[in-house]
Amino acid sequence: LANNPTARRHKFWETQPVGQFGDVADVSLPDGAIEPPSPLSEVRADPYPLPAAFEWFTCDLDDDALLADLYALLAHNYVEDDENMFRFNYSPAFLRWALRPPSFFRAWHIGVRAKESKKLVAFISGVPARIRARDDVVRMAEINFLCVHKKLRSKRLAPVLIREVTRRVHLENIWQAAYTAGVVLPTPITTCRYWHRSLNPKKLIDVGFSRLGPRMTMSRTVRLYKLPDAPLTPGFRQMELRDVAAVTRLLRAYLARYVVAPDFDELDVEHWLLPQEDVVDSYLVESPETHEVTDFCSFYTLPSSVLNNANYSTLKAAYSYYNVAVKTPLQQLMNDALIVAKQKNYDVFNALDVMENEGFLKELKFGPGDGQLHYYLYNYRIRNGIKPSELGLVLL
Numbered sequence: 001l002a003n004n005p006t007a008r009r010h011k012f013w014e015t016q017p018v019g020q021f022g023d024v025a026d027v028s029l030p031d032g033a034i035e036p037p038s039p040l041s042e043v044r045a046d047p048y049p050l051p052a053a054f055e056w057f058t059c060d061l062d063d064d065a066l067l068a069d070l071y072a073l074l075a076h077n078y079v080e081d082d083e084n085m086f087r088f089n090y091s092p093a094f095l096r097w098a099l100r101p102p103s104f105f106r107a108w109h110i111g112v113r114a115k116e117s118k119k120l121v122a123f124i125s126g127v128p129a130r131i132r133a134r135d136d137v138v139r140m141a142e143i144n145f146l147c148v149h150k151k152l153r154s155k156r157l158a159p160v161l162i163r164e165v166t167r168r169v170h171l172e173n174i175w176q177a178a179y180t181a182g183v184v185l186p187t188p189i190t191t192c193r194y195w196h197r198s199l200n201p202k203k204l205i206d207v208g209f210s211r212l213g214p215r216m217t218m219s220r221t222v223r224l225y226k227l228p229d230a231p232l233t234p235g236f237r238q239m240e241l242r243d244v245a246a247v248t249r250l251l252r253a254y255l256a257r258y259v260v261a262p263d264f265d266e267l268d269v270e271h272w273l274l275p276q277e278d279v280v281d282s283y284l285v286e287s288p289e290t291h292e293v294t295d296f297c298s299f300y301t302l303p304s305s306v307l308n309n310a311n312y313s314t315l316k317a318a319y320s321y322y323n324v325a326v327k328t329p330l331q332q333l334m335n336d337a338l339i340v341a342k343q344k345n346y347d348v349f350n351a352l353d354v355m356e357n358e359g360f361l362k363e364l365k366f367g368p369g370d371g372q373l374h375y376y377l378y379n380y381r382i383r384n385g386i387k388p389s390e391l392g393l394v395l396l
């Protein structure tokens, strides 16, 4: 507790194999798994008990009606900013993409519904991934979309969902996980900040996302954020299926520099980076002379609902994903990403201070946001943590 700045007890998290606040000073603890795997025969066979009115429900995302229910649960109950002005509005197509990567497990799409009405009231999901920590490539689950209906909050349902997803991950003989959260839990491997680049400053100011700077008028602000009509780098074009091998090579070589990063193969790249309308966009630079693919950038689409505004109901936001600048300067590459995002009518382009992003944020007129994003590993210790610039992992 001595090292926990908030000195808050975590009745659930204290029981879990995660770095504890009290261990921070203990330099004798080794990096790697905190506890060894158990024999599969010792993994609990039955789901954890739920309060009597509820039942577990494994979600089939092929089912459009179920997908619509999941979309609605999240659209009304998922993450909001501190002032409750905006709420993430992941689209149905995005959820299908995020939850069904290569070799996904249907059993890891876990709903809780009311026994009587069959209404979906809570959700948690995992997807399999290979994540490298230093030189150790580990099979992990990426956990996301933990959500409890607003009317069922603070009843300790979240720990039951987390225990149940953990059990189902263990049944696949996987013992580690990665996740992010805006809240501080025991204990982040690193803490990142979001930066925001206005593309449609007038709308962002109208909805209260940003404010007019001191001594700024609206027309000066609009001029400040103006971008060229088309990308500037010769050979800049959308990624296609035929580029998967080249992009995989670029990305693998690049991500090798980071302490924690995904270990992507071609199947992963095809799934995670091949463009899908309003889900994920990827661009590359193909050298006009050699036709070699030299650089790559990508962003995903995550709108937010604008709560309580008379003129607007959604913000269209692009989130920087994986970028690799080899021949083109990173700043120029990302400026082209901003230009295509503006062409496609996004209102704002967001990026974390991970990887080399510090190298373009200020120069390209991103401003720091007020929220932090903490990254966590389950059952894996990285002593002293890492810096955001040592992190090569972006979760959705």
Ligand code: NHW
Binding pocket: 009, 010, 011, 012, 013, 014, 077, 078, 079, 080, 141, 143, 144, 145, 146, 147, 148, 149, 152, 153, 154, 155, 156, 157, 158, 159, 162, 165, 166, 169, 170, 174, 175, 176, 177, 178, 179, 180, 181, 182, 183, 185, 378, 379
């Ligand atoms: S982060 C987004 C999480 N979702 C939201 O913020 C949506 C809006 N909020 C809610 O729906 C991305 C509820 O407030 C939630 C909590 C459901 C968040 N992560 O049921 P109680 C992810 O999806 C702990 C982890 O009474 P509630 C990543 C909290 O510290 N733990 O609260 C998810 C406390 O434990 P403590 C969180 O407000 C990663 C306990 O929950 C948390 O009704 C999951 C209170 O429970 C969070 N974001 O529901 C972990 N928020 O010990 C995966 C609160 O402090 C771990 N808590 O007393 C790995 C598993 C797989 C391992 C495989 C080997």
